[in-house]
Ligand SMILES: Nc1ncnc2c1ncn2[C@@H]1O[C@H](COP(=O)(O)OP(=O)(O)OP(=O)(O)O)[C@@H](O)[C@H]1O
C-alpha cells in the first residue's frame with residue numbers, strides 16, 4: 001500500500017495536483033464514447049441531421065427561385081435586345097409569361113421569395129429546438145456518469161473537453177450528412193419540375209455557400225447546446241451530479 | 247495522541263440543505279476521528295445523515311461549516327486540482343447503486359481511474375485484470391454491467407475503487423441493493439481487503455451483518471453521533487442478543 005505520509009502539521013502542499021490529461025487522451029476517450037454508444041449517437045445525430053436537412057432544403061428552394069428569376073430576367077433582356085437567335089421551348093414559355101403581365105410575374109416572384117425566407121427562419125428555429133433538445137437529453141442522461149468520473153479523479157476541464165470534442169464531431173458529421181440530404185432531394189425535385197436550366201455556375205456557387213452555412217450553423221448549435229449543460233454538470237459537486245435521476 | 251494515527255478527522259461538521267425557505271440540518275456537529283487501517287461502520291436509521299457524512303468525508307459535497315481532514319490536510323483548503331488528486335489517489339468510492347459506467351465493460355470501468363492517474367494504457371489494463379482477479383471476476387472482463395449480477399457489479403465497483411491504491415475506501419450502503427448471501431460475500435471481500443492490504447474502510451450501512459466485522463461502529467441519529475462502540479463491546483452485546491433473529 002502506498003500511503004502518503006502525513007506530517008503533524010497540516011499544510012495543503014502535501015496533496016499533489018491532479019495531472020492534466022493531454023488533449024489526445026480526451027479525443028481518444030470521446031471517440032470511444034461515441035463508438036460505444038453508437039445507437040444513441042445515431043439518434044442524437046439524426047435530430048441534428050433532420051434539422052439541417054430541413055433548413056438546407058428550404059434555403060435551396062429559395063436559391064432556386066433566385067436563380068430562376070435571374071435566368072428569366074437575363075433571357076427577357078437578351079430577347080428584347082434581339083440577341084436570342086435560337087429560342088428554345090423553355091425560353092419561349094419564359095418570355096411569354098414574363099412579358100404578358102410583367103407586374104404580376106414580378107409580384108409572384110417576390111411573394112414566393114418572401115414565403116421562402118419566412119420558411120427558412122422557421123426551419124432554423126425548428127432546427128435549433130431539435131438540436132438543443134437532442135443534446136440536452138444526451139448530456140442530462142449522463143449526469144451520473146459525469147459525477148462518477150469526477151469521483152474517479154476527472155477534472156472539470158477534462159469533462160468539458162470530452163463534451164466539446166463529442167459535440168463538435170457529432171455536429172459536424174450530422175450537418176454534412178443533413179445538408180447533403182436536403183440539398184440532394186430539393187435538387188432532384190427541381191430537375192423533375194423545372195428541368196436542368198438552373199444548373200449552371202450560379203447553382204454550384206449557391207450550393208457551396210449553403211453547404212458552408214449549414215455546417216457552420218449545425219456545428220455551432222450542437223456545440224452551444226452541448227457545452228452549456230456540460231459545463232453546468234461538470235461544475236456541480238459530484239454528490240449533486242450523482243443524485244440526478246432521469 | 248499522535249496525529250499520524252488518524253486518516254480522517256471531522257470537526258464540527260454541519261451540513262444544511264435549503265429547500266425554498268426551509269432549512270434542514272442533515273449533519274449537526276459531527277466530530278469523528280478515524281484510525282488508519284480500521285474498519286468503521288456508520289449505522290443509523292434512514293435519513294439520519296449517513297450519506298451526507300459520506301459525501302462530506304469523500305469531498306463529494308462541501309459542508310456548510312466545520313472541517314474534514316484527510317491525512318491531516320484540511321479538505322476546504324484544496325483547490326480543484328488537488329481535490330481531484332485526492333479523489334483519484336487517496337479515496338476509493340463504493341455506492342449502493344454501484345455507479346458503473348453502463349456502456350463500458352468491467353475491465354474498462356476498472357481501468358478508467360488509472361487513465362485519470364496518468365497510467366499508460368497497457369499498465370492500466372494489466373492493473374485492471376489483476377484487480378478483477380482479486381475480486382474473483384477474471385472470467386467476466388469484457389462483460390458490460392447489465393450482463394452482470396448485482397453482486398458482480400459491486401465487485402467491479404470495488405475493483406475500480408482500488409485501482410489507484412487508495413488508503414481509504416468509502417462505501418455508502420454497499421450491500422443495500424444485494425440479497426443476504428451476496429451481501430455477505432461483499433462484506434467478506436471488504437474485510438479481506440482491510441486485513442490484507444491495510445485499507446481503511448468507512449462504510450455507511452443498515453446491514454447488521456456489518457457489525458460482526460467492524461472494528462468500531464458509529465451510530466448516528468438526526469445528524470449527530472449518538473454513540474461510538476468498539477467491537478469488543480459489541481461482541482458482548484451479540485452474546486446477550488442470542489436467540490434474537492438478526493436480519
Ligand atoms: N440533496 C439534498 N437536498 C435536500 N435534502 C437532502 C439532500 N440530501 C439529503 N437530504 C436530507 O438530509 C437528511 C439526511 O439524508 P441522508 O441521505 O444523509 O440520510 P441517510 O442516513 O443516508 O439515509 P438512508 O439510510 O435512507 O440512505 C434527510 O432528511 C434527507 O432528506
Ligand SMILES: [Mg+2]
Nearest residue numbers: 296297298418
Ligand atoms: Mg444514504
